[in-house]
Amino acid sequence: MSGNSDSQSQPAEHKENPALKLALELGPLLVFFFANSYGDRLTKLLPALTSLGGPLFIATGLFMAATVASLIASKILTGKLPLMPMVSGVIVLVFGALSIWLQDEVFIKMKPTIINSLFGVVLLGGMFFGKSLLGYVFNSAFQLDATGWNKLTLRWGLFFLFLAVLNEVVWRNFSTDAWVTFKVWGTMPITFLFTLSQMPLIMKHSIETGTE
Template identity: 60%
Template sequence: MEFEHAPNDPTRKELSPLLKLALELGPLGVFFLFNARGEQIAAAFPVLQQVGKPIFLATAAFMVAISISLVVSLWLTKRLPIMPLVSGAVVLVFGALTLWLHDELFIKLKPTIVNCLFGTVLLGGLLFGKALLGYVFDSAFRLTDEGWRKLTFRWGVFFFVLAAINEIVWRSFSTDFWVSFKVFGIMPITLVFTLTQLPLIQKHAIVEDGKDA
């Protein structure tokens, strides 16, 4: 399976790496800030005291921030990649349940649900001979069929590992620790895993004539 929406596709608009990172990590930063400083923020704006504990205020702010991020991404690129779209949708659904039922369990389950969903899609696709990783990540590079299969399998397993880690953390530690780990722990783990996949990507990359790998 070779994904043809390569970087030279004239219909494809790319964000700068820094802007893309800001759109992806910005909502998490807002989530952490409102959870850490929720009491001070509520004291400054008394109307927010009706929301309740900082985690509920953080959840509401997270929902607003991720909605803004998706809108900005759509406005700039005229499209929404599958992974941010699905993740954002789950945030809105589980965030709404968290606020409506006043139960922080739902927002804590969100990473587990999202990671299990992507893991199931990737590994399930392989059972039917489909390596779907390029679609999930909106990939801009091309690999051989074997490369996509191997990379899809590894990421599928990794998503389930992330789900298991989230379950262990929120069940074993405080809400504040879980929020901090979600913001500052998952990203480094994901980055390290991604870097370990570079040899596989380089080995199976399809290089166009006249271009470096």
Template identity: 65%
Template sequence: MTDRIIERSPNDPAKKEMNPLLKFALELGPLLVFFFANSRGEDIAARFPVLQELGGPLFIATALFMAALSISLAISWAVQKTLPMMPLVSGVVVILFGGLTLYLQDETFIKMKPTIVNGLFAAILLGGLFFGKSLLGYVFDQAFKLDAEGWRKLTLNWGLYFVFLAVVNEVVWRNFSTDFWVAFKVWATMPITVIFMLTQYPMIRRHALEPNGAGEK
């Protein structure tokens, strides 16, 4: 039985490691469910008539997205006996805004969700730096080990990148169709993020610790 709900800090020797591929699947899976359900919403509703009561494809996709994210968090709990910080924050916002979307039958709320989530992540990371905490170690500590300055720089860069994503989401959902917004959310955001991550690699190498090194995060 665990004595905590949220995952342990990156330097905590008691923190249980998760397979990186499983972690990636749990984070990306709900998003793929959302895209598939939105693109095939009418077919899904025809096969499962009870879903027709939710409304159009976007509302069906929203409900299935909420379910998939809940399952993802449940699997994380089953494997780790703790909940990952960033997906948990995202999950709370998804359930809140997804619930409003379904209850009010207004797709605006689910479209605003990425803005809120990315803005919240930016506030968490940049606010943590203000108080001297490099919180990005909670996300990437299984991928690499950095010295304290490296974590500070990476946290700052990701905080600013989340601000960028929030602004881009506002521009896209307010000026383009729902289908374009969904496609952009799934198929454009990920490549942009990969490109951003590649630009961080030289800095990560400069601040990487030796395998047996220990650094503050």
């Protein structure tokens, strides 16, 4: 497909630093987790935070601030704003603001469902129209042949939908603290293990970058 060949023929941009990428993505989640766990202590140190509401709403507000800081840091350190974190950040700000404004936990709890469903539908929908959109996102990290991009796009599309369903199951059936813990310490390891499981496919379908 032309979309695949275009993404493969483009010279690879500067490689992403995996450690930096992990820190920028994990940082806001850690802020969210610890702010929710120690919300009462935070309000003693910063009484103004009580205007946001209970611990989850305080954590949501700080999560929003940390997300913006992470995007700014990404722009400064890498010279670009990655597409997926940027989309996720916009949804965090919208649903976080709604949660705090309406004092309704449902909005922030449904945020992962919305984000993962969006990514899953976009990736699988792109395949329906003959476009392996994952190639446009990860072309700077590695390059695959058309078959590799198709397989990887399908797997990530289904994985995002799996995460969406999993989030719905957890927040609807467990306590808020359990959901927050799962969001930070469950989703990240699951995603990391899934990413590692795709390495054989990536290695099998990797292509050498051209020197022209």
